[in-house]
Amino acid sequence: METVLRTSNLKRTFFNGNVTVQALKGIDLEVSEGDFVVILGPSGSGKSTLLNIIGGMDVPTDGEIIYRGRPLQNMSKHELTLYRRKAVGFIFQFYNLMPNLTAYENVSLVSEITDHPLDPLKVLEEVGLGARSDHFPSQLSGGEQQRVAIARAVAKNPDILLCDEPTGALDLETGKQVLQYLHKFNREMKRTLIVITHNAAISRMADKVIHIKDGRVAMVEHNSQPVTAEEVTW
Amino acid sequence: MLRRKLWRDLKANYGAYLACAGVLVIGLMLYVSLSVILESLTDSRDDYYQKYRFGDGFARFVQGPAGLARDLEDIEGIERAVGRLVQEVMVNNALGEATTTVRLVSFDSPDQPVNRFRLESGRIPADGSREVLVSPAFLKGNEYHLGDNLPLVILGREVNFKISGTANSPEYIYEIPGGNALAPDPKAFGVAFVSYSTISSLFNMQGSVNDISFILSQDTEFKDVKKAVERQLQGCGLTGLVSREDQLSHSMLTQELLGLKGSASTTPIIFLVVASAILYITLRRMIEQQRGQIGLLKAFGFSDREIIIHYLGYPLIIGGFGGFAGGLAGSWFSFQLAILYQQFYNIPGLQGKISPGYIGAATLLSIAFGVIAGYQGCKRVTKLSPAEAMRPPAPLAGRRIIIEKFGILWSNLSTRVRMAVRNVFRNRQRTAIAILGVACAFSMMVTARGMFDSTFYLIDFQYNRVELYDLKTVLRGYADKISIVSGAEHVDGVAKAEPLLEVPVTLNYRWHKKDTVLTGLSDQSSLYRLLTQDNEHVTLPRNGIVISTQLAELLDVTQGDKITVKPMVGDLKEQHIPVKRIIPQYVGMGAYMDIDSLSALLKSSPVASSVMVKVEKDKFSEVRKQLQKGANVAAIQDKTKQKAQFExxxxxxxxxxxxxxxxxxxxxxxxxxxxxxxxxxxxxxxxATLMVIGMSEREIGRILLIEQGLLGSAAVLLGIPLSYSMLYGIAKATATEIYNMPMVVKPETFAVAAAGTVIFLLAAHWKITRKIKKLSMLDVLKQQE
Known part of the structure; x- marks a missing residue:
């Protein structure tokens, strides 16, 4: 499998007045095409910082991050925008939908700015929201909103789907449902899925689990027999 | 501690508060400066009138014995009366052309009981001497100096006067000759004071007067004595009898004061209201953002009152600052305004000042507006319970808007445009305030320029379409029409000459009454044309009268009604004449008749009081020289000069x-x-989410720009009728008998105002995009909704 993303000795230091915080102290990892990768770590471990850098929202202070041969750390603001636009689909803990756009419009918003988008309505049908496509976020439950968010990320037809605690705000059943859709995307469309979480249960579904602790990779697990979403519980 | 929070909050949002304070400063600067000038103008005028015994009534007639003044004093209600000789003469300039008219006003003694003059410099002419006092504006405007010669053309011959000093009079605060002159022009007209014995001998009018002004005793009104005065002056050829209200200078000044009063009370209000609206929405938003803090404060035991007082600190500081700064700026501006007014009004004592009273009033006004708006903005604090306040507010519920009902239109819009459109409708109250504010700004821009459009239209209408002559020779009295016109036609360089007959009359219709000038024109008049609304030439009917819209409104007549016309000259009977046509007119309250019919009304063969002349190119100077030789020529008016001066x-x-x-x-x-x-x-x-999903700052900026565009378009649409109503209000407020402003707004004016609107929208947008650039995706996304 081709390597989609690779980091080496990735460091990120925050300077806050007189205080210097080293959030990442040299991260080395590799993600292959079509992988389901879970980045697992307690809060404060640096996993959010890592997600931000992988997502092209932040740049490292030192080290390398290579996306399909192109170093992200050297990219201009504009190139990073294009990277976010074309390569990455984001899913957030709190959905971050546009409150004054309907479900359908939230999805088509991204399809309007990408080159090879999927049909917004089809994607919404795939996450089981075809009938609710003209509802506004405030008219949808949390799980439904997160499914709209998944549809929005998927409709861009991105290379990587990047999820930040996607089930963090949901109850178990709804959370499992969401994971199911993410899994489907990963398996059926053969797209790379990176989930950042502190919820260890999710890691049972992954091909590869990267444990982050105190700004470093503590351990990398390969899972030869990942389970389905139905089998997960927490 | 709360005080420290207040300062920090102010600092954090200084841009918004500064903008708000700026609006307050402008509004209160206008309020203070206009009020100071209004007060100073009114006070100086009253003081001036009283000290120099400005008359309550003014009569002009052809000639009467000097003893008439004493006779008038016998009328009950008239306290004092003074008879004078008032004659208009021309000044010969170095080239021998008479381009300037001087109104010679006689005086018996400098402390006569009515209409004294105020000596500004030099000395009072000795009795019988060939010396004059001129107005300081006239002296300066014509670059004369004390002691200079002033060559006057009196009854066709040049008489040299010496300028012995300068003087002003309450009668000529606004120094215009009347007729269609709207603004003082010292190069064209000035007032000069000469001793009675000098003027009476020069005009061979010893023992006679042609002008009486009088002061009424207390509790007497002009109308109480009018009839008696008319009776007394019977046989003298009364040409005009007006009260102080209708005295030219006074009525122009009064109109200006009314306009000032209107501006001083309305314009600042617009600014204050907008500033209040800004404060209101800013505070409301701040309270929403700080609801967590408010909950905490409440939980700590701060009372609603204390919290509200804390939040009222913002409008208090901004209002206080804006009011005080505006008051100071207004004081400064009042000095500038005074200088401007001194150019138009010869009034002693007019000056700007630093008025603690108005500065205080401005500050209070500003604080009051601010605090009321602020209170409206933050009273919701009290409704929050501490626990509720600490929870985040309910997230925005998206909703459909009315435009979406137009399915085809809506479905063709891109999602980004839809988002922009819905955003405009997101907070309706705020959007409404913004649209109103922008509409106000737009209309003020239109109004500022529209007033000039209207005035230039008036100039063009009057000077390029109605009055087509070049020179107008005003005669002393009436002359035979045919001989005077043919005399003018024989002057080399005159292309065309036409007669004009101006007769002061009283018009009556039912209980409505108006003293005005009835103008006689030849039926095929081409140098003075009467035009309809659609610029069609009106031919004067043989038997009938044409009047202006303003006059028709005043008399409440419509086409076909018969009005009563009574000439003020001689003892002529009134006649009933049908109104044949009503025409728009912007200068004067005109009434027109066929010149021969008007002469017949005077029981006279066809006569004229002026000759209008069209001059061949490059012959102006010669024609003038020839025309002014006529013994009965009182003045030669140069229309081109009048127009140029006005422009x-x-x-x-x-x-x-x-x-x-x-x-x-x-x-x-x-x-x-x-x-x-x-x-x-x-x-x-x-x-931030949009950025994360891959939109560039520019694309996000574009969405916001669409919102600005929608807002601006709505504001401009609303602003157009608003502009017209503002202009209408101004036109109504400033309309006088002398002129009324047409309502004309050129398309360019709307374009300029729209451009101005686009520019400030873009300026505001630019400031916002800079803020977007600073927006951190990370910080924003970390927070929970």
Missing amino acids: DLMETSMASQYVLLFFSFVLGFAIVYNVNIISLSEREREL
Whole structure:
């Protein structure tokens, strides 16, 4: 499998007045095409910082991050925008939908700015929201909103789907449902899925689990027999 | 501790508060400066009138014995009366051309009981000497100096006078000759005071007067004595009898004062209201953002009152600062305004001042507006329970808007445009305030320029379409029409000559009554044309009268009604004449008749009082010289000069337009900027999300720009009728018998105002995009909704 993303000795230091915080102290990892990768770590471990850098929202202070041969750390603001636009689909803990756009419009918003988008309505049908496509976020439950968010990320037809605690705000059943859709995307469309979480249960579904602790990779697990979403519980 | 929070909050949002304070400063600066000038003008006028015994009634007639004044004093209600000789003569300039008219006003003694003059410099002419006092404006405008010669053309021959000093009089605060002159022009007209014995001998009128002004005793009104005065002056050829209200200078000044009063009370209100609206929405938003803090404060045991007082600190500081700064700026501006007014009004004592009273009033006004708006903005604090306040507010519920019902239109819009459109409708109250504010700014820009459009239209209408002559020879009295016209026609260089007959009359219709001038024109008059609304030439009917719209309104007549016409000259009977046509007119309250019919009304063969002349190219100077030789020529009016002078005056006062444009700009910018800041703060998270999903700052900026565009378009649409109503109000407020402003707004004016609106929208947008650039995706996304 081709390597989609690779980091080496990735460091990120925050300077806050007189205080210097080293959030990442040299991260080395590799993600292959079509992988389901879970980045697992307690809060404060640096996993959010890592997600931000992988997502092209932040740049490292030192080290390398290579996306399909192109170093992200050297990219201009504009190139990073294009990277976010074309390569990455984001899913957030709190959905971050546009409150004054309907479900359908939230999805088509991204399809309007990408080159090879999927049909917004089809994607919404795939996450089981075809009938609710003209509802506004405030008219949808949390799980439904997160499914709209998944549809929005998927409709861009991105290379990587990047999820930040996607089930963090949901109850178990709804959370499992969401994971199911993410899994489907990963398996059926053969797209790379990176989930950042502190919820260890999710890691049972992954091909590869990267444990982050105190700004470093503590351990990398390969899972030869990942389970389905139905089998997960927490 | 709360005080420290207040200062920090102010600092954190200084842009919004500064914009708001800016609007307050402008509004109160206008309020203070206009009020100070209004007060100073009124006070100086009253003082001047009283000290120099300005008359309550003014009579002009052809000739009467000097003893008439004493006879008038016998009328009950008339306290004092003074008879004078008033004669208009021309000044010969170095080239021998008479381009300037001087009104010689006689005096018996400098402390006569009515209409004294105020000596400004030099000395009073000795009795019987060939010395004059001229107005300081006249001296300066014509570059004369004390002791200079003033060559006057009296009864066809040149008489040299010496300028012995300068003087002003309450009668000529606004120094214009009347007729169609709207603004003082010292090069064309001035007033001069000469001793009675000098003028009476020069005009062979010893023992006679042609002008009496009188002061009424207390509790007497002009109308109480009018009849008696008319009776007394019977046989003297009364040409005009007006009260102080209708005295030219006084009525012009009164009109100006009314206009000032209107401006002083309305313009600042617009600014105050906009500033209050800004404060209101800013505070409301701040309270929403700080609900967590408010909950905490409440939980700590702060009372609602204490918290509200804390939040009222913001409008208090901003209002206090804006009011005080505005008051100081207004004081400074009042000095500038005084200088401007001194150019038009010869009035002693007119000056700007630093008025603690008005500065205090401005500060209080500003604080009051601020606190009321602020209270409205933050009273919701009390409704929050501590626990509730600490929870985040309910997230925005998206909803459909009315435009979506137009399915085809809506479905063709891209999602980004839809988002922009819905955003405009997101907070309706705020959007409404923004649209209103921008519409106000737009209309103020239109009004600022529209007033000039209207005035230039008036100039063009009057001087290029109605009055087509070049020179007008005004005669002393009436002359045989045919001989005077043919005399003028025989002057080399005269292309065409036409007669004009002006007769002071009293018009009556039912209980409505109006003294005016009835103008006789030849039926095929081509040098003075009467035009309809559609610029069609009106031919004067043989038997009938044509009157202006204003006069028709005043008399409440319509076409076909018969009005009563009574000439004030001689003892002529009144006649009933049908109104044949009503025409628009912007200068004067005109009434027109066929010249021969009008002469017949005077029981006379066809006569004329003026000759209008069209001059061949390059022959102006010669024609003038020839025309002024006529013994009975009182004045020669140069229309081209009048027009140019009027246009010059307009050009110079155009500067005021830019000041207003600038103020409107600040107003518009302040409101849009604040509304943008607030909606940005509400939407930080959404905008950051857009960035994260791959939109560039530019694309996000474009969405916001669409919103600005929608807002601006709505404001302009609303602003157009608003502009017209503002202009209508101004036209109504400034309409006088002397002129009334047409309502004409050129398309360019709308274009300029729209451009101004676009520029301040873009300026505000630019400030916002800079804020977007600073927006951190990370910080924003970390927070929970």
